[in-house]
Amino acid sequence: MSETAKWxxxxxxxxGRKLDRVLRDPSGTGRATALDFSGTGGQKxxxxxxxxxxxxxxxxxHHGRHEVAIYVxxxxxxxxxxxxLEFAAEVSVGDFVYFAPYVPHQELNLSDREAVDFLxxxxxxxxxxxxxxxxxxxxxxxVF
Numbered sequence: 001m002s003e004t005a006k007w008x009x010x011x012x013x014x015x016g017r018k019l020d021r022v023l024r025d026p027s028g029t030g031r032a033t034a035l036d037f038s039g040t041g042g043q044k045x046x047x048x049x050x051x052x053x054x055x056x057x058x059x060x061x062h063h064g065r066h067e068v069a070i071y072v073x074x075x076x077x078x079x080x081x082x083x084x085l086e087f088a089a090e091v092s093v094g095d096f097v098y099f100a101p102y103v104p105h106q107e108l109n110l111s112d113r114e115a116v117d118f119l120x121x122x123x124x125x126x127x128x129x130x131x132x133x134x135x136x137x138x139x140x141x142x143v144f
Contacts (some may be wrong), residue, residue, distance in 0.1 A: 046122040050107075051115050052077065057108040060085060060136070064128040068099040068120065075116035080140055081105040088140035104132050 050070070052058065076092045081103055090110070091097055099105055109116045 044124060046120075046125050046127075048120050049073075050118045050120050052107055052109040052118075053115050054109055055112045058106050060104055060106050060132045060134050062102050062104050062130050062132065063099065063122065064130060065101045065124070066126075066128055067101060067123040070097045070099075070121075071095070071119040072097075073117040073119055075114050076110040077116045077118075078108045078110055079105060080108065080136065082140075084134055085136040086140050087143050089142065089144040104134070106136075 052075075072091050072093050072095045074093060076090065078088055078090050079097055080088045081099070083104055085104070085106055089097075107116070107118075
């Protein structure tokens, strides 16, 4: 094998327009996988996008043993966390958020007109999202 051919499949490019079609599909989940490394040799990371529609929010959940990081691409969101979502931070374009393993959390879109788009990186390729029951506090402590 030539030195040039050795690296031929070492880089994967995923075009944004492909993800955009998935994210904007009305029947979709608001999530699009960019790279899950199925068949590409990687095993330890999931990278994708999440869109939260105007005035929408996720349910209370955690991602098990996964570490999760998000980067806000578009919009404004409130991130709430804790057993009763008693802590909160507002985030917007350019902000990063890190979730330690097992931390209960929720993402809310603060706009009634514009979707929030996140770039998401998870420390494992498994699709762990554990829904939790809980009654959120009325007014969380704003941490940042």
